[in-house]
Amino acid sequence: MCATVNISPDEVEITAIRAQGAGGQHVNKVSSAAHLRFDILESSLPEEVKQRLTKLGDRRISKDGVVIIKAQKFRSLDKNRAEALRRLEELIQQAMHTEKPRRPTRPTRGSVIRRLDAKSRRSQLKASRGKVRE
Numbered sequence: 001m002c003a004t005v006n007i008s009p010d011e012v013e014i015t016a017i018r019a020q021g022a023g024g025q026h027v028n029k030v031s032s033a034a035h036l037r038f039d040i041l042e043s044s045l046p047e048e049v050k051q052r053l054t055k056l057g058d059r060r061i062s063k064d065g066v067v068i069i070k071a072q073k074f075r076s077l078d079k080n081r082a083e084a085l086r087r088l089e090e091l092i093q094q095a096m097h098t099e100k101p102r103r104p105t106r107p108t109r110g111s112v113i114r115r116l117d118a119k120s121r122r123s124q125l126k127a128s129r130g131k132v133r134e
Contacts (some may be wrong), residue, residue, distance in 0.1 A: 008044060011089070013037040014081055019072035033072035034080040038088055040065040045092070052095040060091070067091065 019033035040061070041051050054065050061067050071084035107115075 003023055007038075007088070007092075011038065011043050014084065016077055017070075019080075021072070030086070032077045032080060032085045033070060034077060036067070036069040036071070036081075036084040036088060038067040038069075042065060049092065049095055053092065056091075056095055058091065 006063050013036070015035045015037075016031040017033045017035045018031050035076050043050065045053070053067075054061065060069055067088060069084045071080040071087065073083055074080050
């Protein structure tokens with residue numbers, strides 16, 4: 001189940017905040033970081049994906065089921081907004097991906113024989129290390 005899911009813009013709340021770190025002359029005037037909030041339970045995602053998202057255990061997901069992403073990689077607010085949305089989509093894709101169930105297999109007859117031969121050779125080697133009897 002690796003289909004793409006379109007998220008409606010009104011489900012995502014993006015606010016501009018001041019970025020952390022060193023800056024220049026505009027550092028205390030410009031809010032160029034993007035703060036994204038996405039409520040999983042109130043979204044239009046399929047129920048199965050919602051459950052997987054809440055069980056992911058990602059630190060960006062709060063106990064209330066709200067995804068909080070802060071993007072401050074770029075100097076531009078638009079680029080940071082796009083980066084935050086990309087990270088959200090990546091998180092949702094991660095929750096949508098399901099592992100194929102493992103089908104248990106038996107070892108081949110040849111591998112069993114080789115393993116038992118190696119064990120008997122090893123035991124003979126160790127037995128030969130014993131004290132010499134006269």
